[in-house]
Amino acid sequence: MSSRRVFGFSKPRVRTQACPCEVRRIAPPERVRIPIALPGQPPLAPAVAVGDAVKLGQAIAATATASAVHATVAGRVANIGVMHGTDGREVHGIEIQAAGPQDWIEAKVLGILERTSWDDLTSTLVGLGAASPWKPKAMQERMGPGELRPIHTIVIVGSEREPGLAVQCHYLTEGRQDLLDSLAVIRTLAGEGARILLLVPEAMRAGLGEEFGAIEVQPVTDRYPDNHWQRLLARAAGVGHTNVARAREGGFLLMSAEEAALAGRSLREGLPRTAKLLTVAGGPLAEPVTVETVLGAPIEHVLRELGFDVQEGDRVILGGLWHGHAQFDLQAPVTRTTDGLQVLSAGDVARLEENPCINCGRCTSVCPVRIQVAVAARYAEFGLMDEAYDRGAHACIECGLCAHVCPARRPLLQYMRFAVLKHEDCLVRDSEGSGECLDCKLPTAHDLPSAPRAESWTDDRS
């Protein structure tokens, strides 16, 4: 999966494995923690209080425009407060303790799609918590002209976020009916003029049936990092490099096949989405397995159900090995953008340290967006963020290839992130507009791209 080394030279060779044909369903957890905001953004307003009884699928937090977060187990609200997000930063969240019968709320099934008005469809989707893909057009009407350009291309990614995961592919195989349902809805919402692009791994192109006839299906490479979502988006948008926010400005919308398919399922069943697929690897598993659990389930629960015994010093990663987040707390929840859960035993952990760079240039030569990694990392290491920016740190897509091939084992991706975050931080602290950071005195008047953190729009509710 990772890479093949030939005499010193390594080039990751990533092939899409056959999708494991079966999704293992695991028992619902006794407790869920559901984030109701992204770091740095105002949280959604809780619609419940501590001690309230909630049903499965009940809205527990909402915004003024009625987009909502739903309970993924039935029980009692145990806690409302601050928790840790996947990346370790604090976010607001709601904890629910499972109790009693797992009853769903009443389903609200829409009638026949063709006879439903655009407004009804949108508000239903928003109420089901599947707001994001449709929100832009809704916002376009509510926010007045000029704020966001209308969407003309919707890119649905059916390839995985990173090597070793097998989540999106399920929606091209046994979950395809949900995806097809959803594509019909997207077509209705986006209008006839819009282009809908479904990106599928080359190996799976042949397996797709005639049902996808009306959709533009584009096979994409299975080489990493060429199949990194940000690279796929740039290719689909016909530019050298872009990120989700900029592509959105240009009218391109990126969504995962999972998010699209589950919105389709929600609409058909009239119930909000609670499910999340997750590829788990490591520990006692000889082969990775894909399991279905619920949003907000603690990773400890998932691991226990699969027979893991996490030891002191192990590394538990939400996401994949290339750009997933190592967790310090086994209570961390599964979120919408979590496609993987990997456990590395203490002996297998790759230790990156602050070793000196020998200037071999492997990092620079593997960088898919041509960052001068070796130099930029040294600038970031010594606090010269301007220079690190100049050498391309801001363009980083966090594919992790540089640190993967570094013989000195330097934490190169961390240096790139550090440069980006430090810069954002400076901008925040320069709220008075003095032009320089109050702490480090660096100038803040950069033409900063919006942070390349958000992988997809789904992040606004992760």
Add this chain to the structure above:
Amino acid sequence: MRRPPLLSVAAPPHTHDGSRVSEVYAWQSLLLLPAAAGGVWVWGLGGLRTLLLSVGAAVLCEWLAARARKRDFLADFSIVVQGLMLGMLFHAGTPWWLVLVGAALTVFLGKHFFGGLGSYPFPPALLGYAVLLLSWPGQLDPARRLANVDVPFAPIPPLEAWRAFGAQAADGYPLGGLLLGQQMGGVGSSMVLLLALGGLALMAGRYIPWRTPLAFLGGMALTAGIFHLAAPASYPGPLFHLLSGIAVFAAFFLAADFTCSPVNPWAQVVFGLGAGGLAVVIRTFGEWPDGTVFAVLLVGLAQPLIDKIHPRPLALEVPTR
């Protein structure tokens, strides 16, 4: 209830290809060995003594420096490579004290004075050797020190012969002999064929950059070719330049030192062409017959400037339909 386990937390990626710095230098020293063995074959025990003394002294100095700077001793193999390269630059009759001084200069001045591996601006062995060459030119002249050694080839280094007797002196050196190291010079630094084979193997494994050495040889051939075409009677052809002295050694092992050569493709080409061209110019007009040493040092000085030639990082764009 059991305390939850303390987990290992770090930034991604959580996967590594397993390469190490020590592996890079282990391969470099390993692939220098054939040429060193060739040098011993030509120069006998005197050659072996020089090599062992040089490597041993370099390692000893490294131990002292590592202790003083509180660094891991021999964590990477780089000092073995430097000691070996220094020994290969010396001729077989170099006095023992000169080898010791050279090794000390290499380690203390060349490497640690600038901050150690990754920070030095010149190949340490080359800097140490250049200081000795300026200080004790007579002692380092193989023609003078090895005059009483019986060798099956011309007892004058080819470059000196050319400078003394003109381009027709080059005819006294069959190219095949030069290729096999049949020339007066250092222990192993003139074993052209074995050095080239080792260098090509290192290139294939990406243990040295591949553009820099090729550009170096190209720059040398180009400059020598221009001189030769202008006045064939005074200036020998490119092949003579490439095969004599330490040209190939410098191309694959000195100019291609990661730490003091550029990273980006075009910068590597410029660096190589510049160093190679300058080497021929110094060989032609300079006071030292093998100006390659100084050419690499001079261009190394310009490396921060040359490294300003780099591809532009991709800019984040707003796509338009």
